[in-house]
């Protein structure tokens with residue numbers, strides 16, 4: 001079993017600038033199947049960039065209808081169904097992925113829904129399949145139907161908070177997780193509406209006590225604060241080994257001792273084509289305007 005990060009960025013501005021990649025992540029070899037989670041902008045291209053085959057997926061999970069989570073969903077569904085010529089796989093996610101809910105969604109067309117199983121997840125809803133069981137987990141975020149998950153195979157559980165702010169019941173949804181993956185947009189104690197900061201993640205890790213915790217979905221301020229330092233802080237505070245995701249990170253899961261899982265940097269097959277920094281400098285002024293940066297803001301919201 002492995003978890004592969006096709007991006008570790010999140011929020012509008014890290015996404016628009018591609019300061020970090022935003023392809024979400026894959027859970028591979030889970031009960032013999034591969035799943036793409038939250039395919040944001042670039043998921044398809046990043047798959048090739050890190051040597052992962054996008055046609056070899058059995059399911060796509062989309063937590064909510066924000067572009068940094070659903071942008072590449074349709075093209076990955078096409079990859080999963082051989083260009084919509086085969087019935088294959090399962091699409092799982094929030095109600096807003098499949099139908100319009102207030103001003104949200106649908107994130108995918110009726111056409112793209114038609115060749116795969118569809119599963120609308122809601123908090124505490126459990127669906128059982130031969131190779132896995134999935135439970136929806138609550139989120140408190142912009143999209144009112146947004147949902148995280150806990151998937152289980154053979155007693156091994158991976159939990160994903162998706163985008164949410166911290167609330168008292170949040171750890172309960174993720175209890176018994178062997179591996180807990182959190183969207184931690186901001187560093188330190190600086191949470192903003194709808195998102196977790198590192199201190200919130202410490203709270204949830206302390207209560208869930210997974211064997212391994214992984215932080216991802218970093219916004220501008222988190223990237224500036226150095227996610228690795230923040231992850232070390234979580235590890236020290238909680239006693240739980242905590243990793244900060246990076247673009248192209250593969251975690252080879254040790255199922256017996258998840259805390260001993262191996263972290264590997266996948267080869268960037270596009271390394272000679274274009275550098276991330278070049279993309280960044282194309283889009284944003286290289287000398288940030290200090291005044292604006294200091295403004296009380298929701299820059300990385």
Ligand SMILES: [Zn+2]
Pocket residue numbers: 010011066068069163217
């Ligand atoms: Zn997001």
Ligand SMILES: [Zn+2]
Pocket residue numbers: 064066141142163
């Ligand atoms: Zn969101």
